[in-house]
Amino acid sequence: MNIEKSFYRRLLEAPTAITFNDVILLPGYTRVEPREVDLRTRVTANHVINLPFVSSPMDTVTGAEMAIALARLGGVGILHRNCSAEEQLAMARKVKRAESFIIRDVITISPDQQVSEAIRIMEDNDIHGLPVVDDRNYLLGIVTWRDVRYSDPSNLVRDVMTGKDRLVYSHESITIEEAKRLMNEYRVEKLPIVDKDGRLLGLVTFKDLQLRGKFPNASRDADGRLLVGAAVSPYDLDRAKMLDRYVDIIVIDVAHFHNENVIASTRKLMNEVSADVVVGNIGTREAALDIVSRLDGVAGFRVGIGSGSICKTGVVTRVAAPTLFAVASVADALASEGLLGKLPIIADGGIKNSGDIALALATGASAVMMGNLLAGTRESPGRLVALEGKYYKEYYGMGSNKARMKRASLDRYSKPSKDVEEGVEGWVPYRGTVKDVVQELKAGVEAAMGYVGASNIEELWYKARFALVSPSGMGEIRPHNIFMIKG
Ligand code: XMP
Numbered sequence: 305m306n307i308e309k310s311f312y313r314r315l316l317e318a319p320t321a322i323t324f325n326d327v328i329l330l331p332g333y334t335r336v337e338p339r340e341v342d343l344r345t346r347v348t349a350n351h352v353i354n355l356p357f358v359s360s361p362m363d364t365v366t367g368a369e370m371a372i373a374l375a376r377l378g379g380v381g382i383l384h385r386n387c388s389a390e391e392q393l394a395m396a397r398k399v400k401r402a403e404s405f406i407i408r409d410v411i412t413i414s415p416d417q418q419v420s421e422a423i424r425i426m427e428d429n430d431i432h433g434l435p436v437v438d439d440r441n442y443l444l445g446i447v448t449w450r451d452v453r454y455s456d457p458s459n460l461v462r463d464v465m466t467g468k469d470r471l472v473y474s475h476e477s478i479t480i481e482e483a484k485r486l487m488n489e490y491r492v493e494k495l496p497i498v499d500k501d502g503r504l505l506g507l508v509t510f511k512d513l514q515l516r517g518k519f520p521n522a523s524r525d526a527d528g529r530l531l532v533g534a535a536v537s538p539y540d541l542d543r544a545k546m547l548d549r550y551v552d553i554i555v556i557d558v559a560h561f562h563n564e565n566v567i568a569s570t571r572k573l574m575n576e577v578s579a580d581v582v583v584g585n586i587g588t589r590e591a592a593l594d595i596v597s598r599l600d601g602v603a604g605f606r607v608g609i610g611s612g613s614i615c616k617t618g619v620v621t622r623v624a625a626p627t628l629f630a631v632a633s634v635a636d637a638l639a640s641e642g643l644l645g646k647l648p649i650i651a652d653g654g655i656k657n658s659g660d661i662a663l664a665l666a667t668g669a670s671a672v673m674m675g676n677l678l679a680g681t682r683e684s685p686g687r688l689v690a691l692e693g694k695y696y697k698e699y700y701g702m703g704s705n706k707a708r709m710k711r712a713s714l715d716r717y718s719k720p721s722k723d724v725e726e727g728v729e730g731w732v733p734y735r736g737t738v739k740d741v742v743q744e745l746k747a748g749v750e751a752a753m754g755y756v757g758a759s760n761i762e763e764l765w766y767k768a769r770f771a772l773v774s775p776s777g778m779g780e781i782r783p784h785n786i787f788m789i790k791g
Contacts, residue, residue, distance in 0.1 A: 321629040323611070324660045325778060330769040334757030338750035342760045345670045346648050347380060348553050348580035349603035351531060353523040354378030355746060356665060356761065358650055360675035361385060361535030361557055363707065364686035364699045368398035373683045373738040375399070375530035376519040382533040382555050382673075386702065386710045389543040396534055396550040401429075403515040405480055405528035406497055406506035409550075412437045415444055415462035419455045422447055433494040435504055436465045443496050443504045444468055473498055476505055480516070483508045525552055533582070538569040541576060548577040555606060556583045559617065559703065559726070562591035567598060574601055585609050585652060587625020592637040596647070604648045606673065607634050611654030613676040614701035617726045627654045628667055635668020635765075645670060645762060658748020665749070665761050666768035675699070677745070680735035688734060695734035701727015 345356040357379035359366040363386040371381030383395045401407060413422055413434040422434060432449040445465035455464050472486060473496040487495055487510050497506040516528065523531040533553030536544045544554055554577055556570050561583050574581050583599065584606025586592060595602060608631065610617045610624025618624040625633070631651045638644045648670035655661055661672050679686055679699035686698035700706045703726030735741050758764035773781065 319629075321624070321626050322632075322772070323626040324628050324654055324656070324663055325775075326772055327628065327663065327770050328773055328781065329662060329666055329752060329756055330771055331755045332757040332767055332769065334754060336754050336757055336759045338747070338754040340759055341750040341753045343378075343746065343749065345761050346645060347604070347650065347671045348582055348648060349646065350580050351380075351523075351552055353380050353531065353671070354521045355742065356661070356669075356671035356749075357742060357745065358382060358533075358671050358673045359678050360652070360673050361533075361555060362675050362679070362700075362702050363387070363710070364697070365675050365679050365684050367685040368395040368402075369683040369685070370678065370681070370738065371395070371399045371532050372402045372530060373681075374678075374742070375524075375532060376403075376522045377739060377742045378521040378523055379671075379742065380523050380531050380533055380553070382535055382553070383551070384702075385535045385537065385540075385543070385557060386707055389540070389546055392534060392543065393546050393550065396532060396547055399532040400529045400550050402530055403512045403519075403522075403528075404530075405483075405512065405516070406476070406508055407512070408506050408527065410435060410504060410507045412441075412504065413447060413461055414438065415460065415465065417461050418457065419452045419459045419461065419464060420457035422452050422461055423457065426452070433509075435494075435496045435507060436461055437504050441503045443471075443473065443498050443502055445471060446494060446496060448494070468502075471496070474508075475500070478508070480513065484513055487513070533579075536573075538566050538573060541569075541573055544573050544577050548579050551579055553603075554579045554581050556581065559585060560609065561586050561606075562588070562594065567595065571599060574599065580604065582606055582650065584650070586634060587630035589633045589637040592634040593641070596638070596641060596643065602647065604650060604670075605634060606650050606652050607631050607669070608651055608653040612652075612701065612727075613654065613656075614699060614704065614727050614730070615653065616701070616703070616728055620724055620726055627651050628663060631664055631669045632667040639668070644668060644765070658745045659752065661745060661749050662752035662764075666756070666764050666770070668765055670761065676732055677735070677741060678738065680732040681738045681741055682734075682736065683738045689731065691731070696731035697734055698729075699732045700729035703727035704729045 343355050347353045355378035359370050359381040361382040361384040363384045366381045366384050374381045415436050434447050436445040445467045447461050447465040451464045472490045472492050493510040495508040531552050534547045534551045535555045535557035538556050580603035582604040587609040608627030611627040650671045650673050651664035651669035652673035655672050655674050664672050680697050705725050706729045758767045
């Protein structure tokens with residue numbers, strides 16, 4: 305075999321994989337106050353969000369509750385896939401139903417069903433009213449919690465519903481203001497929307513109208529519903545097609561995307577779905593360029609391999625593309641094609657605080673993905689435990705034995721040929737609500753951008769200047785020589 309390049313030279317000429325822990329942002333001349341910073345960002349080719357925060361698709365991080373909370377604050381959640389396709393679909397539906405102007409996916413009942421069934425459907429779905437429709441979806445009336453609460457359970461819905469003659473309903477062209485006025489005037493909490501022939505098209509609820517005012521910064525789709533993404537395996541076309549009806553973003557969830565079989569399967573999958581498809585994880589310039597040239601229509605990249613706080617890949621394999629290094633490499637590759645920001649980079653793994661977020665954004669990322677920082681919040685699905693007077697939440701890697709025991713995650717970190725644990729299990733400190741955590745991170749990033757003199761993320765890409773800090777020097781730029789009371 306003719307080895308083209310000497311091993312020794314390859315070592316000598318190896319690039320430095322700079323990590324979050326090696327580098328700082330330098331202050332620059334500024335006219336920007338932190339409160340003037342605009343953190344709006346393109347998270348995928350076709351979706352803009354108001355805060356550059358994305359939650360990891362992990363079963364101790366993102367279920368429906370996390371996705372709802374994060375989207376309401378301006379970020380977006382990626383639902384984990386360590387469950388059946390039906391369970392993941394139920395999470396997606398829950399996010400989409402959480403608030404909207406016109407709910408399209410309306411849960412209905414037939415007039416011939418019993419009151420007991422109406423009660424069960426309302427309880428199962430946590431709703432208080434059901435439009436009554438015939439088998440061709442013509443609106444016949446509405447039945448609410450008040451109608452069924454004290455009624456004999458064996459009664460039929462048709463006997464307790466408010467019939468169409470007394471019903472307030474409207475058409476698709478109605479505006480939010482008109483809906484509010486109508487609902488106030490007639491003192492109703494649900495407004496069915498019908499087509500010109502009287503077929504049910506959707507439902508407006510008073511609760512949704514109120515929530516809309518409460519979360520003005522929320523990330524929403526064109527129908528006013530919260531934005532949401534879902535992780536899928538590149539080999540699980542059925543799941544992707546099921547989810548595609550509900551989610552805005554599909555994230556191809558593999559540990560190493562730059563793999564022939566993965567790329568080939570993703571190409572097939574992309575032909576079958578309409579959601580924006582984000583691919584990852586990748587960590588090199590070559591991967592980015594190869595994928596751009598081979599996967600027409602890809603909508604973004606999840607970037608970083610081996611930096612995750614629960615990640616063992618770097619130890620087990622000595623293969624890694626630390627997030628900051630990976631982001632800068634991929635950003636350069638995309639910039640060389642004129643695609644920086646058009647095909648957004650989501651920096652994934654190793655984010656410990658707002659300073660790391662500022663660094664990731666400054667090296668070309670459009671958003672960051674967080675597992676650890678969000679796992680500690682009330683809205684994460686992990687268990688809460690008390691240990692010696694302090695609260696913690698369970699957090700484990702998707703390649704850990706614990707996660708791998710749940711079958712669905714096996715293909716990400718452990719095909720049969722890869723029978724090794726690549727993640728760890730543990731606990732993270734309880735940090736309060738997502739809102740608390742997000743507000744703190746947001747304020748930190750805004751302050752960083754104020755120092756640099758960047759009023760938005762794109763400006764940060766142009767203005768950011770960096771310096772390397774020695775390992776001992778890093779000790780100087782954090783609190784030292786003090787017994788801290790908190791922190
Ligand atoms: P943080 O640092 O936020 O990172 O906890 C979350 C990211 O870590 C990745 N991830 C893993 N990486 N083994 C790995 O090598 C694992 O078991 C594992 N689980 C998650 C993933 O990219 C996530 O977003």
